[in-house]
Amino acid sequence: MNVNPYQPLLATIDEIRLEVAGERPIKTLKLVLQEEDLRKRFSYLPGQCVMVSLFGAGECFFAISSSPTQKGYIEVSVMKLGKVTSALHECEPGDVIGVRGPYGNSFDVDAWQGKNMVFIGGGIGQAPLRSLINYIVENRKKYGKIDVVYGARTSEDLCFKKELSELEKRDDLGVHLSIDVEEEGWKKFVGFVPDNLLQVKPSPKNTIAVTCGPPIMIKFVIQNLLKLGFTEEQIFTTLEMRMKCGIGKCGRCNIGNLFVCKDGPVFSYKQLKNIQGEM
Amino acid sequence: MTTMEKLVLPKLGIRKLIIGMLAEHRFFGPVDDDGATLFKQIKDPAELDLTFTNSTVPPKALLFKQTETLFKFSLGRSVKIDPVDITNERTIIFGIRPCDAKSLAILDQVFKGDYEDPFYLTRRKNTVLIGLSCTQPGVNCFCTSFKDGPASSENVDVLLTDIGEKYYVEVRSDKGKHLIASMKELLRSAKAEDENNVTYVEEKAIAAITRNMNIEGMVNKLDKMFENSLWKTIAMKCLGCGVCTYLCPTCNCFDIQDETALEKGARVRVWDSCMYPEYTLQASGHNPRPERVNRIRNRVYHKFNYCPKNYGVTACVGCGRCIDNCPVNIDIIDVINKAGEAKV
Numbered sequence: 001m002n003v004n005p006y007q008p009l010l011a012t013i014d015e016i017r018l019e020v021a022g023e024r025p026i027k028t029l030k031l032v033l034q035e036e037d038l039r040k041r042f043s044y045l046p047g048q049c050v051m052v053s054l055f056g057a058g059e060c061f062f063a064i065s066s067s068p069t070q071k072g073y074i075e076v077s078v079m080k081l082g083k084v085t086s087a088l089h090e091c092e093p094g095d096v097i098g099v100r101g102p103y104g105n106s107f108d109v110d111a112w113q114g115k116n117m118v119f120i121g122g123g124i125g126q127a128p129l130r131s132l133i134n135y136i137v138e139n140r141k142k143y144g145k146i147d148v149v150y151g152a153r154t155s156e157d158l159c160f161k162k163e164l165s166e167l168e169k170r171d172d173l174g175v176h177l178s179i180d181v182e183e184e185g186w187k188k189f190v191g192f193v194p195d196n197l198l199q200v201k202p203s204p205k206n207t208i209a210v211t212c213g214p215p216i217m218i219k220f221v222i223q224n225l226l227k228l229g230f231t232e233e234q235i236f237t238t239l240e241m242r243m244k245c246g247i248g249k250c251g252r253c254n255i256g257n258l259f260v261c262k263d264g265p266v267f268s269y270k271q272l273k274n275i276q277g278e279m
Numbered sequence: 280m281t282t283m284e285k286l287v288l289p290k291l292g293i294r295k296l297i298i299g300m301l302a303e304h305r306f307f308g309p310v311d312d313d314g315a316t317l318f319k320q321i322k323d324p325a326e327l328d329l330t331f332t333n334s335t336v337p338p339k340a341l342l343f344k345q346t347e348t349l350f351k352f353s354l355g356r357s358v359k360i361d362p363v364d365i366t367n368e369r370t371i372i373f374g375i376r377p378c379d380a381k382s383l384a385i386l387d388q389v390f391k392g393d394y395e396d397p398f399y400l401t402r403r404k405n406t407v408l409i410g411l412s413c414t415q416p417g418v419n420c421f422c423t424s425f426k427d428g429p430a431s432s433e434n435v436d437v438l439l440t441d442i443g444e445k446y447y448v449e450v451r452s453d454k455g456k457h458l459i460a461s462m463k464e465l466l467r468s469a470k471a472e473d474e475n476n477v478t479y480v481e482e483k484a485i486a487a488i489t490r491n492m493n494i495e496g497m498v499n500k501l502d503k504m505f506e507n508s509l510w511k512t513i514a515m516k517c518l519g520c521g522v523c524t525y526l527c528p529t530c531n532c533f534d535i536q537d538e539t540a541l542e543k544g545a546r547v548r549v550w551d552s553c554m555y556p557e558y559t560l561q562a563s564g565h566n567p568r569p570e571r572v573n574r575i576r577n578r579v580y581h582k583f584n585y586c587p588k589n590y591g592v593t594a595c596v597g598c599g600r601c602i603d604n605c606p607v608n609i610d611i612i613d614v615i616n617k618a619g620e621a622k623v
Contacts, residue, residue, distance in 0.1 A: 003395070003397065004362060004363075004365065004397055005396070005397075006349040007349065007350045007362060008360075010360065053537075053546075055352045055354060055537065055546075056352075056537050056539040059535065059546075060562075083562075085562060096357070096358040098360075215565070240561075241559070241561070242558075242559050242560060242561050242562075244533065244534055244551075245533070247394035248392065248394070249389055249390065249392075249394070249533070250533050250535070251531065251532035251551075251581075252532065252551075252553070252558050255567075256580075257584065257585035257588040262393070276502070276505040278567040278573050278577070279567055
């Protein structure tokens with residue numbers, strides 16, 4: 001009972017990569033827990049989250065964007081928006097921050113073995129999907145056909161550009177990128193992600209669809225998946241809310257009687273459809 | 280649950296009983312603080328005011344503090360975390376009302392679970408609850424709506440009931456038994472007359488409770504009326520001041536903030552309220568509960584739908600504080616009874 005769940009472990013920022021520049025920049029921070037023993041013991045699954053804190057600024061709940069197949073560190077991808085995320089964007093390699101977790105449920109990667117996978121992401125929503133995609137690519141043989149549908153407002157706003165172009169080179173999966181408005185030199189899809197999804201037209205047969213992005217995108221992605229013949233049980237998403245404790249006590253991240261931090265962040269559409277609550 | 284011991288304490292003995300307890304415990308009891316009754320630490324039994332109806336601030340504040348330092352840290356060249364000492368002295372809360380004692384049993388559910396909250400739970404473990412039955416319930420008391428009573432000993436370690444010349448003493452738990460063991464010379468076995476008196480006092484108190492909330496079938500009913508216009512009607516009146524949440528004995532929402540001064544700081548937990556828009560406001564500007572109607576509905580559902588679903592208990596104990604203190608007379612009894620009557 002004397003373990004203090006609010007007290008984070010110390011981690012060093014090992015590397016910072018600028019994913020997206022501009023007005024709402026996104027950076028990926030590679031975090032290494034200071035204590036070797038804890039570093040070895042820290043295990044998680046795609047979809048799980050951590051509470052990252054900058055002492056003096058506060059804490060934020062982030063999906064882990066690295067895959068558990070990569071050992072020894074975790075990565076979070078942070079869009080500069082509020083007080084804590086702005087402070088995190090000021091950090092430099094070598095800075096010390098706090099990490100606690102992992103929290104929440106995860107994508108059911110074991111149950112999905114043998115299935116075709118389609119990932120539909122928008123903007124920073126690709127962060128939790130990146131963990132899952134990398135995990136599944138690392139375990140490529142265990143899964144069927146893979147399609148990555150991802151879009152952002154402009155080509156500059158696409159997150160994880162380098163990794164995506166690596167994925168595009170592979171012949172064992174499809175990558176379908178889009179941007180919202182036309183740009184010179186852009187030869188791929190122009191339009192919103194849900195429309196690109198309709199064009200990619202993944203077969204619902206033995207397929208799991210996982211989507212994450214702005215709420216409005218998720219809404220239309222789900223509509224289009226249903227149009228394509230996906231059932232409620234085949235559609236998954238991962239949600240975010242303002243959070244403080246991350247462990248189901250501070251109260252604010254509820255949707256109905258479920259807490260996103262503890263009962264989520266991963267929900268099937270079937271589950272979500274049946275909860276009454278504000279998102 | 281151990282078998283209940285039935286004893287009496289002559290009123291003259293209460294001072295000695297409390298002095299005995301003061302020696303080995305931090306002792307909190309109801310004190311008249313300029314017209315408001317508050318649970319405060321006392322050093323002398325004379326400081327207590329046992330004529331109160333109930334305290335303005337619920338005694339949950341002694342276990343789940345309004346402000347709590349979770350840990351301290353130092354910045355500078357290297358970051359260091361200084362854990363805070365969570366061990367806690369033996370404590371007595373004397374005079375807690377049965378409704379407030381029940382609220383602690385509800386808060387236990389929240390602070391236990393997969394991640395235990397050591398701050399609340401350590402204090403809870405080291406605290407003995409000496410309850411004091413209500414003999415004169417307040418005008419907005421309705422504990423009986425939840426099948427509890429003004430003299431319910433279920434959630435205390437020892438319950439005292441004022442039966443005139445004496446206190447009737449029920450020792451309800453091992454903790455209570457242990458506490459009372461060294462004070463046996465002050466106590467007598469209860470006689471048939473005392474039993475009759477306590478029954479009379481209890482029945483009289485129950486009869487004095489005139490208000491009733493009908494919660495039968497409320498969980499299912501609320502499931503069917505999330506979009507009902509009732510919530511809008513209540514929201515029109517609500518000022519969003521949050522007093523109902525701050526004085527509620529079962530409200531447990533909190534915020535966590537960093538406080539810093541130069542190179543030192545602390546992460547601090549403070550009570551928060553779901554009645555404020557900032558509570559759910561996201562960094563992107565999106566707010567899942569932007570309107571007062573969203574927030575007031577969430578509060579009602581949290582108490583009467585979500586908690587029953589998650590913990591098997593309604594998160595209202597009928598203390599009446601939110602009714603007594605609402606500046607615009609929103610009355611939770613009316614709200615729930617109207618929900619019960621609403622056509623769906």
